[in-house]
Amino acid sequence: MRVTSKNVKDFWAYMAKKYDFSVVDKGSSTEMALAGWWLEQMEIQSKEDFLEKYSTTLCLGEFRRVYIPFEIGKGTQAQLIQQVITCTHESQHVVQSDRDVLHSVRYATSDAYRTQAEVDAYRVNMELYWHFYGKLIKPTTLANMLKGYGVGKADIRVAAKHLTIAAKVVERGGVITGASKVAIRWLEKHLDNPRVRKLDFVGLKV
Numbered sequence: 001m002r003v004t005s006k007n008v009k010d011f012w013a014y015m016a017k018k019y020d021f022s023v024v025d026k027g028s029s030t031e032m033a034l035a036g037w038w039l040e041q042m043e044i045q046s047k048e049d050f051l052e053k054y055s056t057t058l059c060l061g062e063f064r065r066v067y068i069p070f071e072i073g074k075g076t077q078a079q080l081i082q083q084v085i086t087c088t089h090e091s092q093h094v095v096q097s098d099r100d101v102l103h104s105v106r107y108a109t110s111d112a113y114r115t116q117a118e119v120d121a122y123r124v125n126m127e128l129y130w131h132f133y134g135k136l137i138k139p140t141t142l143a144n145m146l147k148g149y150g151v152g153k154a155d156i157r158v159a160a161k162h163l164t165i166a167a168k169v170v171e172r173g174g175v176i177t178g179a180s181k182v183a184i185r186w187l188e189k190h191l192d193n194p195r196v197r198k199l200d201f202v203g204l205k206v
Helices: 005-019 030-041 047-053 077-099 103-109 111-133 139-149 153-171 178-190
Strands: 022-025 056-060 063-068
Touching: 005 022, 005 077, 005 178, 030 047, 030 056, 056 077, 056 103, 063 077, 077 103, 077 111, 077 178, 103 111, 111 139, 111 153, 111 178, 139 153
Parallel strands: 022 063
Antiparallel strands: 056 063
16 A cells, blocks of 8 residues: 555545644644653653654644644655554544543643553554554554653553553454544545455444
8 A cells, every 4th residue: 555645645634624633843832842841851751852753632622733743744655654643643632632621631640541541542553554564563562662651660561451452453454443443444535555454443433
């Protein structure tokens, strides 16, 4: 499955409209610079890493933004696919905010909640990676990424267990996560050569 720059730009535009969020360049954001300074002071993550390596979703009422450290539609084929996965991952965080109006506050203040939220969004990574490549991302690989989110070893172990369970569903072609279902439907409709692998959309339609 080949993804073009236009595909990626169109996809981000579709998801932003679908989930009602704005996309902001993270490096030019004052609020993200302050957040990065705070994370560095708390010794959770360096400001530089936060601004240059991580996308961030912030939803507070009608304030719904996804901050990204890259230019949409620019990069290698692998980078373009990763941008699609990132967009879907961040869209799932918007879904979480819709479920819980205090999501962003809880995410920032509770390690356990942050772990739970990332596990939910990491399912997106597993589902979309499987859709594009027909391969699994190792659950432990995703769980260990939480080290950069300031959570402890116990939370990482919990994350690995939940993602291992999710991997069994993904391996069978199952799609659990709401944002992944929306994304895959779009990809199958708009890409020239979508994967022919049969997908089982587990749970309610979105």
